[in-house]
Amino acid sequence: MKKKVLLQLMGVVLAAGLMTGCGGSNDTKEDKSTKTESTAEADSEDTADEAEATDRAEADEESSDSAAEEQADSEEDDAAADEADSEEDDAAADEADSEEDEAADAEEADDEEDAGGDKAHVARTNSNYGDVVSAAGWNITVEDVEINASLENVSVDLGYTGVETSDYKKEADAGKTFCLIKLKIEKNGSKESLDWAKLKLTDSEGNEYTRTDDEFITELGMIRMAGTTLNFGSNEGWIAFEINENADGLELSYPFEAEAYNYAL
Numbered sequence: 001m002k003k004k005v006l007l008q009l010m011g012v013v014l015a016a017g018l019m020t021g022c023g024g025s026n027d028t029k030e031d032k033s034t035k036t037e038s039t040a041e042a043d044s045e046d047t048a049d050e051a052e053a054t055d056r057a058e059a060d061e062e063s064s065d066s067a068a069e070e071q072a073d074s075e076e077d078d079a080a081a082d083e084a085d086s087e088e089d090d091a092a093a094d095e096a097d098s099e100e101d102e103a104a105d106a107e108e109a110d111d112e113e114d115a116g117g118d119k120a121h122v123a124r125t126n127s128n129y130g131d132v133v134s135a136a137g138w139n140i141t142v143e144d145v146e147i148n149a150s151l152e153n154v155s156v157d158l159g160y161t162g163v164e165t166s167d168y169k170k171e172a173d174a175g176k177t178f179c180l181i182k183l184k185i186e187k188n189g190s191k192e193s194l195d196w197a198k199l200k201l202t203d204s205e206g207n208e209y210t211r212t213d214d215e216f217i218t219e220l221g222m223i224r225m226a227g228t229t230l231n232f233g234s235n236e237g238w239i240a241f242e243i244n245e246n247a248d249g250l251e252l253s254y255p256f257e258a259e260a261y262n263y264a265l
Contacts, residue, residue, distance in 0.1 A: 126265065133263055136256030137190025143236075144182040145265050149245065151178060151220060168219045172242055179209075179241045179250065180217070181265070183225055186234040192256055194230040201241045204249025214240035 132141050152169035172178050179201065185194065201209040217224040217238050225237030243250075254261040 133261065134188065135254070135261035136192055136258035137188050138192075138194065138256070138261070139184075139186040139188050140254075140261060140263070141184040142181060142252065142263055142265065143184055146180040146182075147177055148180070149177040151180075151216070168216075170216050170220070172245075175245050176242050177245045177247075179243050179247075179265075180238050181241070181252065182236075182238050184234070184236040185225075185230060187230070187232050190256075190258075192258065194254065196227065196229070196239075199239075199252070199254050201243065202251050202253065203244065203247035205247070207244060207247065209241045209243050211239050212242045214238070216240075 126142075126145070129142055129144060132139050134140075149172045150169065151171075170178070181201075196211045199211060203209075214224065215227075217240060223237040225239045226235055250265040252261075252263045252265060
């Protein structure tokens with residue numbers, strides 16, 4: 001009887017132990033499951049954070065690129081505006097210079113008209129005046145040129161101040177003007193003479209002019225070149241031509257046999 005009771009007690013204890021073990025196993029499995037879920041949730045949160053950080057970085061990069069593009073566009077616009085302003089300034093400066101030149105030309109024309117009406121005084125300047133030009137054994141130098149329709153007091157303008165000639169006045173014919181040329185001519189081994197009738201002054205339209213009867217030059221208090229044919233020595237003085245009033249492109253020439261002489265005034 002005692003053995004039967006003891007066996008029953010041992011069976012109860014064993015059953016209780018088995019039940020306890022099953023419960024612990026279930027708890028362990030639950031703990032493991034909970035841990036796995038927590039880890040998965042953490043990994044998911046980390047992945048989300050990383051994705052958010054990546055999106056934020058890409059957004060920042062796009063924003064930087066957009067800002068750089070806007071800055072470049074702004075700089076290009078500023079450069080274009082500066083170039084346009086510079087072109088406008090240059091155009092305004094050119095226009096101002098042109099207006100100044102026109103005003104100066106108008107003032108000069110007024111001065112010329114005041115000096116002699118339609119037959120105004122014209123002073124010629126040439127950087128080559130004073131240069132010696134040799135041709136056929138003659139050295140010819142154009143020292144000065146004066147174009148004036150009215151020769152009143154022209155000697156004073158040229159530095160000649162003879163009191164006895166200060167009241168002399170010589171007028172060119174209508175539509176004409178005087179061209180006075182100061183020459184220095186020196187023979188340098190030539191076998192030819194210089195005949196004034198062959199010395200020509202031509203203009204751009206092909207008109208030819210010869211030395212006029214210019215004895216009036218001495219009346220102006222100026223040194224006149226000899227009117228006779230030159231054969232030797234050194235000769236210096238003024239000669240005169242009466243040319244068309246608006247003649248330009250003037251050229252002095254002489255047809256020596258050995259070679260021609262030409263000089264643009």
